[in-house]
Amino acid sequence: MMRLPTKKLTALGLLLAVSVLLGFIEHLLPVFLPVPGAKLGLANLVVLLLLFTPEYKWQEIFCFQLARVVLTGLLFANLFSLLYSLAGMLLSLAAMLLVRKCFGFGVLAVSMVGGVFHNIGQILVAAGLISGYTVLYYLPSLLVFGLIAGFCMGVLSHILLERKIL
């Protein structure tokens, strides 16, 4: 069991509330894209901030993400969506940590990698649940949507990081 200083614990708790709220806002936004499952990933903003704040270790970010996905999933979605989000989260977090630590990518590039891998994770679950062909069919557009969404969130995170709100 990790021991967290009170300040960190409080900050993580508050950020968890913020990210669940962002998840809720995103849930309210209607989806008008022709591809199922394409979304902005507003909650990813908080994770990007954590990734680029040196005092947070990857274990802490992982627990944070797990709590966020389970909370958002239980509150606003069904068990299926929870499975999708979980897969997307695990893969995108792993990919983001990798490019951050090993290649020293900045927030913009990390966010783009995260967006793309989130969609790859989701489509892998879809491949298991629905069919392999659908995967091949939707993957190209989902990759591009992930890239665009990741870029948008990266720009926003960059602005937030410059203001040093954490």
Place this chain on the structure above:
Amino acid sequence: MFDSGTMKSRELRNCCIVAGIVLLAAGVLLLIRHPMQRAGTYVQVLLDGEEYARYPLTEDGVYRIAVSAQEYNVVTIQGGTASVTEASCPNQVCVHTKAVRYTGETISCLPHHLQVRIEGGEEPAYDAITN
């Protein structure tokens, strides 16, 4: 000043690399997907993974699929394409999914465990590994 300049250009280069790889992958996938497209001959509606009904793609028609007493989806076939035009589900993802016409293309309504799938035409060999 110099330092932040090189940081910025490195970041820009990283972004270009990521975008390049992803766009290339998407392009390659599009290319290998293209020759597999064969217009299907009928629409298969699956509920909980089991066949509920099948409709010919050659005849235009509107079909109401009763998922339960209150829940429903409406499948419309028009000009060789099938789409879900109405649904009682909360997220409406299936309604916003574009119409399908090629073998293997699927519209899914996850809340209702419903799939609308194009079948028939020449069966490609790789379909054996999908269920």
